[in-house]
Amino acid sequence: MSTARDQILGSIRKSLGRETMSGEAAAELHQRLARPAQNLIPARTAGLDAEAMVRLLVIKLGEGACTVDDVASMSEVPARVAAWLQRENLPARLIQAPALKDGLDWSTAPTLEVTTGTADGSEDTSVTPAFAAIAETGTLMLLSDATTPTGLNFLPENHIAIVRRSQVVGPLEDAWSRLRAARARADGDGHTMPRSVNLISGPSRTADIEQRIQMGAHGPRRMHVIVVDG
Amino acid sequence: MTGAGPRVGLFVTCLVDLYRPTVGFAAVKLLEDAGCTVEVPAAQTCCGQPAFNSGDTVDAKAVARGVIDAFDSYEYVVAPSGSCAGMIHEHYPELFADEPETAMRAQQLAKRTHELMSFLVDVMKVERVAAVFPGTVTYHDSCSGLREMQVKAQPRRLLGSVEGLTLTELPSAEICCGFGGTFCVKYPEISDKMVTEKAQDVVATGAGTLLAGDLGCLLNMAGKLSRLRAQTKVRHVAEVLAGLADGPAIGEPAKD
């Protein structure tokens, strides 16, 4: 007795007028998956040097209603975060992803109350690291990991993301290449993808009320990006 | 009148034939002024679109075969209508996809078939006309002409050369007027909503005359404008370009 799976696959093949793919034809398809090729990439980011790429990223992030800051090193981040919270009239407390614990010295911003961990929905502001930043559209790529919980990207009222200049690429396709390479190096279990890859281009919004845009639908109301040299 | 130019078979269209021969004569004049020799094969009736769009492919094919035969020998086939030209150009080959021999002839005919404005400007390279038309006009882009036959800049180009004429663009020029062949009688309420909005937009331009390149659209819009008691006159663009716009406009009584 054939299963639903068999019947569906059988129906597909019947409609297409052939049997299961095999031989060289199948091998080609397997290759297409094993060695993914890029399709047409817009010229927008072609030939941009690193500086210009970051400049474009900043412009695009701004278009997406993010605020952006620029620092020379991670040691400056805590003070900048404190300044941003103050400017935005937000409470002086935050939760950081465990991944940042060793890299950020919060003693330089003593007025801030800092916790490290996973979000439970009560937090005002989170700080998380990005894996890559896509200059073409002003989009950050954030991965789920043992030290980067996904909840920090969505649950708090405000989200601060840290991006290193070296993480900035032009098109999304280049971020995929980096992810594949990183995963291949890492654990060799053949899994390119973590549980969650979030591509985030700004604060949460909706236009469901008469087509007028409103920020802060379910995710964060504000997004701040700090670009760090290196 | 015979020129050294190409031999054109005029596809009159059934609406022009029945309703408004002036458009046909305007087309002939424009083509002859451009140097073409124009003939009007007597065996033509209709392009078959009403049947085609109603799903009656058998009748559509029967009528189309007649058209293919009648226009076999012309260098170009030109119609003062984007929808009829589109029917032949875009859909005849598709219609005969399962009849290879006729499909070939349909392809051949399709290649030679043009809408009038586009033929004058893109093929015959006409840049100006000698007509005089004092007044403001606005222009509706009939859907088939716009999307199937790429008619957009050409009529505007030629209208730009008409002495005394001012063109005010219709903001919703590219939005369908609601004719759609049998659509307007199958779904009259929806069609009415569409043509009412169109008519209101036309009146809002303040133009004295509405022009377009398809008689179906023109009859639809003229009928609505007149039902709304608007003063806007309605004509086919060819009439103005050929200097044959002194007769009654569409829906106007004959002057006695």
Next chain:
Amino acid sequence: MQSTSRSFKANAHRALNDAVLQRALGNIKTGFQEKRRKVVEALPEFDALRDCGRDIKNHTLAHLDFYLERFEEKVIANGGTVHWCRTPAEARETILAICRRREARTVTKGKSMVAEEIGLNEFLEANAIEPVETDLGEYIIQIRHEPPSHIIAPAIHLTREQIAEDFRRHHTELDPARRLEEPRDFTDEARAQLRDRYFEADVGITGANFLIAETGSTVIVTNEGNGDMTQLLGKCHVVVASLEKVVPTLDDAATILRLLARSATGQEMSVYTTFSTGPRRPDDLDGPEEFHVVLLDNGRSAMLGTQFQDMLRCIRCAACMNHCPVYAAVGGHAYGWVYPGPMGAVLTPSLIGVEEAGHLPNASTFCGRCESVCPMRIPLPKMMRHYRTREFERGLAPPMAKGGLAVWAFLATRPTLYRFVTGMAARVLGALGRRTGRFKSLPLAGGWTGVRDMPAPEGRSFHALWAERRGGR
């Protein structure tokens, strides 16, 4: 979902006379249309990308079995489960079984047209499980007990005033005198209302814009982040998706993503585009414990290899309905089922049959605007015409129409007779209409003259005049 597509004309009549609806529909021109135009203008490669998108999907469809099998392999390798469902009933039962095993009392839902297609919400409710819509538009129509009227903006048919009334009626614990005027008021209220529901939910159900064969990932594209909260906080993530959502690689998804947000909302990228792969990993700090992909056929495999195959390229961007003058006149509910507008006019008869949905492909002028904006170059008018041909062949066309066409065809294939008849008609109608230039009413033409005048012909046929003036050459 139950269809009312048979009543399209009555539905349309109500819609045309609904002043509030007409006001709401007016937002489409200034909203979706204008935004799309601007963002497309800003990308020189847009047209070339449409060709790429079409080619990727055509390739995928030609090898759909292969890519679905690869997708399944990867889902399983990542610790997830794939459920193959032939029919809506199978999909519903599968989802119910998962919910029961999780002892689910409430489930949160991201927006999913496929979930509407299978009537999931009513079914869960009938089985004592409460579904909570989290997309603001879907939430609004859920509390109104209405179906969506647009595939990406479900509540586009509503005005602020209507939504305020619904919120006051439904959120009874709040102060009835509170302000509900600006979008911020509604958004903040919905945010607060739904926050707890996310945490309470035992299962989170989302749709998928894409299924990635290369990695076994499912992709959702949102602006609100609700789909993300749904899958993150619901302890079990169920993805419900139809077969044709699969694409080969992450790069293929990147290409089509460039088309999707631009065509849908006029953004270059939606705020949140999330790739979900399996349940949480052993070391992950959060994430769902289980990951299920419910793959639905429901007629898709049967569309392959037919003249309707191109419809399977649809990425549900809604550009077609945003630009359709008929949709703009009557709104989405008139179409009577899940999928409205031009894509609905083709997909609905494909999925529920042309007897039920025959009006939809007929209620079109074939203006072609839909096809001109479709990012995947789907020839929508052509496929609507295929349905008209099917109906005609099956004798489903109205008898008057068939009779009229038969007479017309008889004449049109006999030029001499045609000349005679049209010459006469021109003279008669011309004479009758000469004085006023138009007819206010004409027998057999009530559909026309009910709402517009019929201009009178000039009085002679072109061919008759040509023969006189030019010797008929």
